[in-house]
Amino acid sequence: MTAVLDFWYALGRNPLALHALAVGLLASVACGLVGTLVVTRRITYVAGGISHSLLAGLGLAQWLRVMHHWNWVQPLHGALAAAMLSVLIIGWVTLRGREREDTAIGAVWAIGMAIGFIFIHITDGAKQDLMSYLFGNILLVSSGQIWLIALLDIMIIATVILCHPELQAVCFDEEFARLRGMRVELWHMLLLVLTALTVVLLVTVVGIVLVIALLTLPAAIAGRLSRSLAQMMVLSIVVCALCTVVGLTIHYRPNLPPGPTIILVAGFLYALAMLIPPRTWGKTLPRGD
């Protein structure tokens, strides 16, 4: 039993463990808010495309650092740049509507990974980082990065709270939002930017490949129990934080990788939620047709 608590004992002694917990909890807040929007707006595939394309930025940053001694460049900076570029490309294709959106997302997804692999291949000693990019290593986050993560987190939280009615309208009924004079295209772009920033935060926790699960599973669980978007967001923050904390606690002693452990906890909770009929918490009105 005490082995389970080893992670918590380590918090006092090991700053890495404390960093991991702080980053996990910070990311959970953005994850719950934006994950809810991604799930209800059904743009999971967009989030997947953005997350995989981040490898290009991570690889480029590492190449600049190691091969060109640009020591101020952190992998997180590369990830941010790649995320914004992907949003621009996907957003442009969506809004112009000339190309099939899913084809464009698939292209961004694969080309991003290809660029990333090539940079990693030509960078000395970067191959061992590849696994932490792909599957995350929350324990590698430095204290300097925590401040950047906190800043991103605050930006995401503030935007989602201040723009809640508009984001809700665009996600629920885009045409009506347009009729009320809203510039729907700009709001859609804002949603993509928020998604990209959240994906960057989550990549530090669970890595490129597993991001979609952490973004969507807590929101999906919360969606089965929620009556409003705000309620779904709050619940999904709680579920995401729970997955992170439980995942970190379990991974420590048998020395399992933290990212996949967190995802398995989320998957387990999702399977559990499937067994509960939706909205048993609230009173359900009799259905009409």
Place this chain on the structure above:
Amino acid sequence: MAEIPAIEVQGVSFAYQGFPVLRDINLTLERGQFASVVGPNGSGKTTLFRLFLGLLTPDRGTIRILGQSPLESRTRIGYVPQHFAFDPKYPIRVSDVVRMGCLGQGHRWVWGGRAERRRVRGALEAVGMGGQRNAPFSTLSGGQRQRVLIARALVIDPEILLLDEPTANVDAMGEEEILGLIEGLRGEMTVMLITHSVSVVSRFIETIICVNCEAHVHPAMDHVDAELMRHICGHRPIACERE
């Protein structure tokens, strides 16, 4: 000076990607007028609404809504789309759906000011849904959802109300409630109502607009039955050839 008409359409033609849908439409609706829009499936009724709302732009001709262009007049029009066009699982409360109607009215607080909350409550009570303010939209019946969407359109006190088949996929009791509600709006604003149903048209017979590629306005009739509707509008979309 004569009053500016609610809707004025002159020589409007529209084609979807080269496929003509509406040809040379001429139509004037005075303020406060109540019109049923009928016509076979695919005859261009919804397209006509989308032109009024500025969601589509005519290839030819002009549309003036309350003396303005469709884009300028958008916030003065209430629009009720068909209720089954939504994600049925979307988690949203009834009051939040109605609040959406208040968007685009300048600065607003995230949680809605007191005046806004009062308007939302008033609109929901007007459609008989005051008691279900906090219920999730997804748990409502088709008729209840349609009433909520009408409340969303009414919350801005529109001068024109466009309803797109408000009783489609609604059971008989729901239909009766919705029609009673729409009848109560007569005289308060200009109303245009798209419908397929003879029973609906027969209650709103003062102006019947038949849309089938072209539009014809039929003056007030004593009664309407299925036979008469087929006679005046046809029962299938006619080929809308290029001019």
